[in-house]
Amino acid sequence: MGFSADWLALREPADLAARDAALLRHAAKLAGPEPLIVDLGCGTGATRRAMAQHLPKGARWRFVDNDPDLLAHVAAGSDQYTEVVKADLAAIDSLPLDGATLVTASALLDLVSEGWIHALAARLRTPFYAALSYDGVMRWAPDDPDDRAITDAFNHHQQSDKGLGPALGPKAAARATQVFSAAGFIVQQAQSPWQLGPKMTDLQQALTSGIAQAAASAGSSCAEDWGQKRHDAASNTQCVIGHLDILAIPKRTHNEVVHAIR
Template sequence: MSGFSISWLNLRESADFAARDKTLATKVLEWLGQANDYTSPDRIIVDLGAGTGSTLRALTKLGANNIVWRLVDLDGKLLDEALRRHGKQCLIEDYQADLTITEELPLTGAHIISASALFDLASTAFIDALVNRIDARKTAVYAALNYDGTTTWTPAHPLDEKILAAFNQDQLRDKGFGPALGPQCTNYLQQVLENKGYTVSINPSPWELSAKDEAMTSELISGIASAVSEGYGLTKQEVDDWKTFRLTHVADGHCTIGHWDLLALPG
């Protein structure tokens, strides 16, 4: 699974960091402190779908240090960018790998498996297989910024609900992992981990987009319009009208898009 450009990841990073729940992120850092041991003087975070290293940057901002970052992504260009940005400041192991082949993911020795904006793209089969591997090692899980299906816009447009329903339907398409869970991913991931005996905490982490996020919001609007343009009962005129209205109000409007962060600690 791949397909995210460096430019899009750059656009969304400040909104991601602002949205990321700091209470759970702090608990991640506390867990890392407790997880240090004589056999592994540097704590290991395996970051799945790591992209250019946004999770690395977010946790480093919040105080993470002496971490071995094992960045895993299918897109070699994104990993190269992560190394370009951080290769001299951080201990990085980069792995170009297909995340869907869960039995080959480099999880050995990990203290935490992290992922940001990944599990809403995933299927039940992928999560089941990954959690089975994680549980075998009793490794903690930190999954941030999972879309929950809610979006509100100001000012409102008569087609907002219809567009959102179509977009949420599109989120269930196969994104490379099998039929995606989309907005249901956090509930499913929580259930599977609790069934394995993990203590799971979830907190909301919504995007709050305003004028300062104009470039990102414009890109987001265009992406939503493209996703719902065919196969979901909307006419071309409806999609064009909604897109034009939304782009007109990017600088003076507001958008809230719901996400959840999850932290699961082994019992």
């Protein structure tokens, strides 16, 4: 599992626009008046940038990733409220979650296994905000006769092992909702689709290149041609890529919040 800083920078505006605003604000509120937020698979720290305006001054962040290059990007912009930790994300029991008031993960759940989610749900006693999990939906306008076949091949590829066990891929957010609910959490869910127009040509081209490569790896014979056509048409294409955000709240925390509102 790994992503380049360039790709993460390219997709960050689309991610920021896609995140469900109400769920994001609720997650920030649940972090409390003196937050310590642990961000799993932190990348370059985009979750912090997305939440910053909703958190009190002095909110602390513990960024956790297994990629030293991405952690270096985070460290370069760190302050006294920032901690950077290199850790094996597969080792749930040893993840540095102590003291956390909120745990977050963005664009991560679709890369992990069901066992990983079970282990995390069993360990957490704090709210968990997981945004931007790919849900298997792709729509293009204008469409192409091969769109459906490419989507099917890509979705199949997304369920291969990305380093954290057989990935849940498009089923991740729905399955995580079930797992956390069974573990005693109240789970809220919201759609957070990418909506990419011609102004995001560079992102569309990078996206379709990656989709085509994955589809080819999954055995699609039309992937290369499809990728070239989509690359060439990006400046005239509208694209929707489905994602889901979830917020899992321990029942005790949820009840305390409801009582306080009343």
